[in-house]
Amino acid sequence: MSAAVTEAGAAEARAESRARIVGLIQSRGAIAVLVVAALAAGLVFPDFLHPGNLGDIVTAASFLGLVAIGQTFVVILGGFDLSVGSMVGLGTVLAAYAAPYGVLAALLLPMLVGLLVGLIDGLLIVRARMAPFIVTLAALLALKGLAVLLAGESLVIADPGLFGRLANGSWLGIGNLVVILLLAYALAALLLNRTRYGAAVFAIGGNEEAARMLGVRVERVKIATYCLSGTLAGLAGALLAAHLSSGLSSAGTGYELQSIAAAVIGGVLLTGGVGTMLGALSGVLLLGVIENVINQIGSLSAAYQGLASGAFLLLAVIVQSGLTRQRAA
Amino acid sequence: MLLETRGLVKTFGPVRALRDVSFDLQAGEVHGLMGENGAGKSTLIKLLTGLNRPDGGSILLDGRPVSFDSPRAAQAAGVAAVYQEINLIPERSVADNLFLGREPRRFGVLVDRARMVEEARALLRRYRxxxxxxxxxxxxxxxxxxxxxxxxxxxxxxxxVILDEPTSALSGAEVELLYGVVEQLRRDGIGLIYVSHRLSECYRLCDRLTVLRDGAVVASEPTASLPRARLVAAMLGREQVAAQKDHAAAHGAQDGPDTEAAVALAVEDLSWRHRVRNVSLQVRRGEIVGLAGLLGSGRTETFKTIYGAEKPDGGTVSVAGRRIASPRPSESIRRGLAFLSEDRRSEGVFAQLSVAENLTAAVLPRISRFGVISRRRRDDMVRRYVQSLGVKAAGPDAPITSLSGGNQQKVLIARALCTEPDMVMLDDPTRGIDVGAKAEVHRVVRGLAAEGLGVLVTSSELEEVVELSDRLVVLDEGRVTGGLDTAGRDSDDVLAILAGGAAGTNAPAHGAAS
Incomplete structure (x- = not known):
């Protein structure tokens, strides 16, 4: 009997150390790749590592970055939110409409509408038991239509003023959008890892039925998470409008899939239950670096950007499935 | 009295899952709840934990009537179940799981991880x-x-606390730990309902045993005054085997020498995890061997390990004298071993496809030319089997779901036969099939043996295994504990062996199984 116990103990110790390695690759792999990619780009293009260029990369990635926060929560929860792309576009339009009424109105209106969209998505998914894919796809189409209806192609903000400076100003030499992005990720990490809500999100994504049996209010948490995603997409839209001084109905197109790609590249398990905010941020920035490098080369068309992003995503998924096999073993 | 039920009744559609069940649990008591599949144990647990509402009768906690509308409500009142399939979050830490939903917090918002880990450690230590x-x-x-x-x-x-089959997947060392935890709970005055198929465990742990069969309490006594034989008899019922075993005599004469060629299947020392332990058995051509054992004795696991669907930890399998070197289903099929899973719905039938497509799913290369399926060959094959097995279907293109359960099962047997096996294994082939169709399936199985195939079969109903088989191999907790010829015997004789095997007497009085 005691021999059996020791043997079981050794096997468990092995399983534990393997789990730790798997977890480390999962959560920190993307940032390692990001650093390596950035340094390599710096070697080839001396301008790449210039603080101005790095700031540009993060600024350009900040809108997708905010969207990816919400998407990461939804994916860890075990769902999808495809509505966020159109919500960004609608958000820019709403911000443009509200801008004459002040900064607060321009910021809050898109967020409020995003919250409402998330609420409707969440209610349909939870109460009507509809598939997240279909519900949010419907929202994606409808919101796009709504944005075009409201603004046509675009709606210029005549006098952006403070609203414009919010996005384009800087603080201690760092662009405001960079500050906002990093702050948002820090808060999101706190929310995910250090609150009961975050623990519930992981639990539902890890095993929904078990979470329910353990007393987690699954429905409530799900609805709240879609609301969070919608609100952040609205915020991203507002900031993008401030950045561009206009509302663009086509803004944010493709963000719904890019944000999922960023999360997955960052080690968020597409089947839910596993993921980190640092990973998601790394994924977003990696996509940003790819875009920047392609632009640096100049002679390459934007098509190469998609090609490279796709390759990284595929790589991430291959690594993920390898890790998943490890965890099953 | 801590927890009590009076005259509980629950029906699901036409099925009376529970009828008039009265049951009680005292503080500090371990009360074993036993019964075969479908006896009503799960239903009773669901009623006690608020997953379902009773149609009649009452539940009393501390002598007061209670009515739980959710597991959450039951838990809040102090009644909780721990299920066999573990309801925790695998990707989270032990502490996260222990404190999910009630994490200690600082400033009312942020989870205090250090304190949570400390409290978790203290809690675990309490149970050693x-x-x-x-x-x-x-x-x-x-x-x-x-x-x-x-x-x-x-x-x-x-x-x-209800422990639903707590040890069906445990290693020996883990079982010891569980016993320790149970003893601590007993000292703490917590009442335990212990649901298990393992007789030896129940006898070791439980103060009282209650047996359910067909939704009713058939025995409830202190453990000391309920001998094993009576317990097993109560679980399985004592109905005599009605049907005559006319085929048994026919095969009695076939006991030729055990030449290599005459042996359809030889299994030696086969093991898989803790579920299949050093199983050895042989099936000769033309012989029907029944695998008998209580639920949880490892019948299905044994089948799957022989077939290579579970990768064996040790042992060998030979079909028609040739060893299967790398155990996996495709290899087993190639070597002439066919297997029909107990789970028709999830592991057998392609619900969207027709009878013909289902029947020929395993042999597409054989009826194709250059990768294109020849409809003529396919229909020939289908017609042959539909005729010989007596499948009642509107035609080869009828959807499989339009067939009755018995006829679907015949199509699956035909699918196994298409691969022209030497040996067929049937795991509970009549599960969920009505009585008339059962006899039909039995006729088919006997026909296979008559054609010289080896057949290894089991059933969730003991009478059926006895009726169908020429010889029985008795399984208990993954081990072969006995064997006997079934000629002239009925299920009562087998009950004695099952009870004996569970008692650990391990007397293969009727000769080794192989």
Whole structure:
């Protein structure tokens, strides 16, 4: 009997150390790749590592970055939110409409509408038991239509003023959008890892039925998470409008899939239950670096950007499935 | 009295799952709840934990009538269940799992991780579980995970805890740990309902035993006054085998020498995890061997390991004298071993496809030319089997779901036969089939043996195995504990062996199984 116990103990110790390695690759792999990619780009293009260029990369990635926060929560929860792309576009339009009424109105209106969209998505998914894919796809189409209806192609903000400076100003030499992005990720990490809500999100994504049996209010948490995603997409839209001084109905197109790609590249398990905010941020920035490098080369068309992003995503998924096999073993 | 039910009744559609069940549990008592599949144990648990509402009767907690509309409500009142399939979050830490939904917090918002880990450690230590609470739950064995589940519900204030088959997946060391936890719970005055098929465990742990059969209590006594034989008889019922075993005599004469060629299947020392332990058995051509054992004795696991669907940890399987070198289903099929899973719906039938497509799914290369399926050859094959097995279907293109359960099963047997096997294994081939169709399936199975195939069969109904087989191999907790010829015997004789095997007397009085 005691021999059996020791043997079981050794096997468990092995399983534990393997789990730790798997977890480390999962959560920190993307940032390692990001650093390596950035340094390599710096070697080839001396301008790449210039603080101005790095700031540009993060600024350009900040809108997708905010969207990816919400998407990461939804994916860890075990769902999808495809509505966020159109919500960004609608958000820019709403911000443009509200801008004459002040900064607060321009910021809050898109967020409020995003919250409402998330609420409707969440209610349909939870109460009507509809598939997240279909519900949010419907929202994606409808919101796009709504944005075009409201603004046509675009709606210029005549006098952006403070609203414009919010996005384009800087603080201690760092662009405001960079500050906002990093702050948002820090808060999101706190929310995910250090609150009961975050623990519930992981639990539902890890095993929904078990979470329910353990007393987690699954429905409530799900609805709240879609609301969070919608609100952040609205915020991203507002900031993008401030950045561009206009509302663009086509803004944010493709963000719904890019944000999922960023999360997955960052080690968020597409089947839910596993993921980190640092990973998601790394994924977003990696996509940003790819875009920047392609632009640096100049002679390459934007098509190469998609090609490279796709390759990284595929790589991430291959690594993920390898890790998943490890965890099953 | 801690927890009590009076005259509980529950029906699901036409099925009377529980009829007039009265049951009670005292504080500090371990009360074993036993019964075969479909006896009503799960239904009773569901009523006690608020997953379902009773149609009649009452539940009393501390002598007061209660009515739970959810597991949450039952838990809040102090009644909780720990299920066989572990209801925890594998990717989270032990501490996360123990405190999910009630994490200690600082400033009313942020989870205080350090305190949570400390409290988790103290909780585990109380039950003598030396586990680092920061470990990911997944990296622990299933047994430990189950013990953590128990620690969680008790720390949440459960006073009546239901352990649903706590040890069906545990290793020996883990079973010992479980016994330790149970003893601690008993000392703490917590009432335990212990659901298990393992007789030896129940006799070791339980103060009282209650047996359910067909939704009714058929025995409820202190453990000491309920001998094993009577317990097993109560679980299985004592109905005589009605049908005559006319085929038995026919095969009695066939006991030729055990030449290599005459042996259709030879299994030696086969093991898989803790579920199949050093199983050895032989099936000769033309012989029907029945695998008999209580639920949880490892019947299905034995089948799957022989077939290579589970990768054996040790032992060999030979079909028609040739050893299967790398155990996996495709190899087994190639070597002439066919297997029909017990789970027709999820592992057998392609519900969207027709009878013909289902029947020929395993032999597409044989009826194709250059990768294109020849409809003529396919229909020939289908017609042949539909005729010989007596499948009643509108035609080869009828959807499989339009057939009755019995006829669907015949199509699946035909699919296995298409591969022209030497040996067929049938796991509970008449499950969920009505009585008339059962006789039909039996006729087909006997026909296979008559054509010289070896057949290994089991059933959830003991009478059926006895009726169908020429010879029985008795399984208990994954081991072969006995065997006997069935000629002239009925299920009562087999009951004696099952009870004996469970008692650990291990007397293969009727000769080795192989």
């Amino acid at each position: 579980l030396e586990i680092d609470p920061r470990r990911t739950l997944r990296t622990l064995g299933l047994g430990l995970q189950q013990l953590i589940s128990i620690a969680r519900v008790v720390s949440l204030g459960a006073r009546a």
